[in-house]
Amino acid sequence: xxxxxxxxxxxxxxxxxxxxxxxxxxxxxxxxxxxxxxxxxxxxxxxxxxxxxxxxxxxxxxxxxxxxxxxxxxxxxxxxxxxxxxxxxxxxxxxxxxxxxxxxxxxxxxxxxxxxxxxxxxxxxxxxxxxxxxxxxxxxxxxxxxxxxxxxxxxxxxxxxxxxxxxxxxxxxxxxxxxxxxxxxxxxxxxxxxxxxxxxxxxxxxxxxxxxxxxxxxxxxxxxxxxxxxxxxxxxxxxxxxxxxxxxxxxxxxxxxxxxxxxxxxxxxxxxxxxxxxxxxxxxxxxxxxxxxxxxxxxxxxxxxxxxxxxxxxxxxxxxxxxxx
Amino acid sequence: xxxxxxxxxxxxxxxxxxxxxxxxxxxxxxxxxxxxxxxxxxxxxxxxxxxxxxxxxxxxxxxxxxxxxxxxxxxxxxxxxxxxxxxxxxxxxxxxxxxxxxxxxxxxxxxxxxxxxxxxxxxxxxxxxxxxxxxxxxxxxxxxxxxxxxxxxxxxxxxxxxxxxxxxxxxxxxxxxxxxxxxxxxxxxxxxxxxxxxxxxxxxxxxxxxxxxxxxxxxxxxxxxxxxxxxxxxxxxxxxxxxxxxxxxxxxxxxxxxxxxxxxxxxxxxxxxxxxxxxxxxxxxxxxxxxxxxxxxxxxxxxxxxxxxx
Numbered sequence: 265x266x267x268x269x270x271x272x273x274x275x276x277x278x279x280x281x282x283x284x285x286x287x288x289x290x291x292x293x294x295x296x297x298x299x300x301x302x303x304x305x306x307x308x309x310x311x312x313x314x315x316x317x318x319x320x321x322x323x324x325x326x327x328x329x330x331x332x333x334x335x336x337x338x339x340x341x342x343x344x345x346x347x348x349x350x351x352x353x354x355x356x357x358x359x360x361x362x363x364x365x366x367x368x369x370x371x372x373x374x375x376x377x378x379x380x381x382x383x384x385x386x387x388x389x390x391x392x393x394x395x396x397x398x399x400x401x402x403x404x405x406x407x408x409x410x411x412x413x414x415x416x417x418x419x420x421x422x423x424x425x426x427x428x429x430x431x432x433x434x435x436x437x438x439x440x441x442x443x444x445x446x447x448x449x450x451x452x453x454x455x456x457x458x459x460x461x462x463x464x465x466x467x468x469x470x471x472x473x474x475x476x477x478x479x480x481x482x483x484x485x486x487x488x489x490x491x492x493x494x495x496x497x498x499x500x501x502x503x504x505x506x507x508x509x510x511x512x513x514x515x516x517x518x519x520x521x522x523x524x525x526x527x528x529x530x531x532x533x534x535x536x537x538x539x540x541x542x543x544x545x546x547x548x549x550x551x552x553x554x555x556x557x558x559x560x561x562x563x564x565x566x567x568x569x570x571x572x573x574x575x576x577x578x579x580x581x582x583x584x585x586x587x588x589x
Numbered sequence: 590x591x592x593x594x595x596x597x598x599x600x601x602x603x604x605x606x607x608x609x610x611x612x613x614x615x616x617x618x619x620x621x622x623x624x625x626x627x628x629x630x631x632x633x634x635x636x637x638x639x640x641x642x643x644x645x646x647x648x649x650x651x652x653x654x655x656x657x658x659x660x661x662x663x664x665x666x667x668x669x670x671x672x673x674x675x676x677x678x679x680x681x682x683x684x685x686x687x688x689x690x691x692x693x694x695x696x697x698x699x700x701x702x703x704x705x706x707x708x709x710x711x712x713x714x715x716x717x718x719x720x721x722x723x724x725x726x727x728x729x730x731x732x733x734x735x736x737x738x739x740x741x742x743x744x745x746x747x748x749x750x751x752x753x754x755x756x757x758x759x760x761x762x763x764x765x766x767x768x769x770x771x772x773x774x775x776x777x778x779x780x781x782x783x784x785x786x787x788x789x790x791x792x793x794x795x796x797x798x799x800x801x802x803x804x805x806x807x808x809x810x811x812x813x814x815x816x817x818x819x820x821x822x823x824x825x826x827x828x829x830x831x832x833x834x835x836x837x838x839x840x841x842x843x844x845x846x847x848x849x850x851x852x853x854x855x856x857x858x859x860x861x862x863x864x865x866x867x868x869x870x871x872x873x874x875x876x877x878x879x880x881x882x883x884x885x886x887x888x889x890x891x892x893x894x895x896x897x898x899x
Contacts, residue, residue: 268695360682368699369672588650
């Protein structure tokens with residue numbers, strides 16, 4: 265059955281390997297360039313002691329280049345599920361070849377298990393390889409901007425892409441088995457994958473663990489160490505409740521300015537309002553997931569996607585055994 | 590052979606087999622028996638349930654009601670059972686981008702008693718290339734590849750759904766000859782569905798006739814031929830004939846009446862010219878009965894009821 269799987273997927277496999285190689289070359293070239301720029305900028309700034317204020321431009325990668333590469337890399341875990349997973353069962357049902365496959369001397373369960381196993385492995389290896397490259401590639405940028413925990417960096421590095429790829433593959437296979445047609449299965453895979461990814465990265469991930477909240481004096485601003493994940497931030501008043509300014513009133517970081525401090529707002533030194541706000545009991549707060557939780561979060565998110573994949577595959581096995589070919 | 594004898598060696602034995610899709614009944618109360626070693630023709634109009642019956646036997650579908658015993662057990666998703674049956678679907682599904690040689694390899698990996706050499710020989714004899722993607726072969730060539738692959742499994746029961754449809758007349762004859770040869774050993778049983786009664790008449794020694802989702806006839810062709818006669822005579826009342834025999838079909842022109850009857854003893858009335866019926870006449874006779882399934886009883890019971898009405 266392994267041999268059979270190989271025979272059927274070698275062209276797709278070769279094509280995917282070629283496309284991945286292209287992406288890898290682009291990542292390598294830009295990554296090497298960025299690393300070189302980073303190291304020469306570091307060398308230069310250590311000499312004159314200006315390392316604290318290194319501008320982004322020292323990476324010599326424009327933001328659009330970075331954004332384009334991030335998008336391309338984010339799509340990688342979806343592709344195997346879309347182009348191998350969705351047609352795996354649906355394509356056979358559409359052409360009727362399942363009638364050939366399922367009347368050989370192996371059970372449907374065996375047929376499904378071996379194919380699914382190899383495709384999952386291939387998807388995981390592909391996503392893992394690209395993720396390793398992306399992790400390396402985003403190193404200088406992360407060192408400069410401490411973005412590692414933010415969406416679009418967290419999502420394309422380390423182990424989560426492997427979880428995404430396994431989930432996308434399982435979703436594609438399951439949708440194909442349920443819908444029995446490749447095109448709708450493709451659409452469902454795309455939509456389902458995108459929806460779950462947005463949901464986790466924009467909302468669920470912020471709450472994997474109870475976030476830490478730090479209150480600070482406005483006169484001594486606080487920024488968490490390293491690559492943290494911000495959940496929310498703003499100003500609380502004397503009563504400790506977050507403040508929000510009305511749409512047309514003066515505000516400081518989103519908080520309304522009390523009447524007693526209004527006289528500072530027009531002054532030549534806008535910073536003069538801060539000690540006044542502080543005196544009125546205003547404090548800043550930041551709610552965040554500390555950088556130290558990075559690996560725990562990578563593990564939790566990967567786990568969620570893998571468990572969902574297992575459920576989808578369970579459904580697929582059940583459907584394939586019970587439904588008519 | 591006696592009824593008891595058949596039962597002892599029946600390869601397929603179904604009772605009340607029914608397949609219901611959401612609104613459509615594809616097969617209804619199908620009770621048949623096919624003895625070992627027979628080449629059985631499964632005939633009937635389009636939509637009669639032939640494909641459904643074959644798919645149920647090949648475990649590609651599960652029945653809604655009734656049961657089947659094939660080679661001593663129920664059809665099931667089990668390697669041992671699947672190894673015993675060979676199934677060829679009507680649309681001749683093969684992996685279009687793979688070559689015949691790839692398919693031989695697939696068969697070798699998925700079947701315990703695979704005879705890849707026989708495929709190479711057969712296709713070599715037919716000058717069908719092994720190295721071209723099967724999608725680039727002609728319909729007839731693809732059918733030959735699929736048939737060769739099905740035979741290479743060395744099944745004990747071969748289920749073929751319209752295998753002749755894609756073949757030209759010569760290929761048809763060669764294929765039927767190959768089937769007859771494969772079955773000559775006596776331990777291979779074949780059920781093939783077809784519309785081409787004249788073609789399969791030569792090789793088939795058993796017949797199952799499905800119409801309107803029901804079994805109309807099931808038996809050895811010899812028996813069926815012996816049981817049926819075509820009666821021709823001047824146009825007259827057929828009540829006397831219907832009293833003894835079952836009238837399957839009645840054609841009346843201005844001057845003469847032609848009857849297909851299932852005999853129940855000799856025809857005594859000398860006004861009728863009695864001739865042997867061929868298989869095609871029998872099959873067409875039963876197929877043209879316009880009973881859209883009001884009767885629920887076995888074919889014989891309904892036949893006598895029809896005869897009695899006339």
